[in-house]
Amino acid sequence: MKVSFGGEIADSAYAYVRSVLRPAILHHSIRVWLLADHLSRGEEIDAREREALAVACLFHDAGTADRHDGPQRFEVEGADAARIFLSGHRWPAPLVQKVWEAVALHTSPGIAERMGTLPRLVRLGVLADFGAPGVIDADGDERLASSLALFPRMEIETVLGNAVVAQALRCPEKAPPSSWPGGLLAARLAHPEDTGISPAF
Numbered sequence: 001m002k003v004s005f006g007g008e009i010a011d012s013a014y015a016y017v018r019s020v021l022r023p024a025i026l027h028h029s030i031r032v033w034l035l036a037d038h039l040s041r042g043e044e045i046d047a048r049e050r051e052a053l054a055v056a057c058l059f060h061d062a063g064t065a066d067r068h069d070g071p072q073r074f075e076v077e078g079a080d081a082a083r084i085f086l087s088g089h090r091w092p093a094p095l096v097q098k099v100w101e102a103v104a105l106h107t108s109p110g111i112a113e114r115m116g117t118l119p120r121l122v123r124l125g126v127l128a129d130f131g132a133p134g135v136i137d138a139d140g141d142e143r144l145a146s147s148l149a150l151f152p153r154m155e156i157e158t159v160l161g162n163a164v165v166a167q168a169l170r171c172p173e174k175a176p177p178s179s180w181p182g183g184l185l186a187a188r189l190a191h192p193e194d195t196g197i198s199p200a201f
Contacts, residue, residue, distance in 0.1 A: 002150060003030060005058070006037075007051035009089050013058045016085060020065040022163065024154035028129060033057035034147050035136060036125030043117055052095050055082060056102035056122050064163040073174050073181055074164055079104035107180040130157070130201075161198040 063074030
């Protein structure tokens, strides 16, 4: 692997999520880091904050893993998993809280962007990886495009959507109606035979 996550703790975070995430979701998480890190180059953040950004990106979909399939929304389960992981590394509590917020809010448009640098960058990284217009033009940066190409998409839209829906079918409380998981669940219930890319994705 030819990606640097900016520090020993972030490298450990990568090793952890690699052990629990589906390959497509792991690749997506790494691409989100590459995109968020690229976007952060215009920001005034120090080395520790950059490493925290990597941890947040790597954990942002950790709530889809079987190990973290608890009763809360997958975003919150992932945020809690990141907090537990970081609790063993003696990071300052305010920085751990920033990571928690970045993970928990990454599907919350209009909120994540206003909650500080880490939540905004993770949210933008996610949007960029799913092709949202106007966020970043990876094709215009040969080095970035080459790094992203190391991690194939592996039908991430289908894999991620189905992972969230599978949890919600077992525990509908994980998908409140006004949330992104709720939209995915509603679409599946309306068309249970459709297991491809959800129209609510």
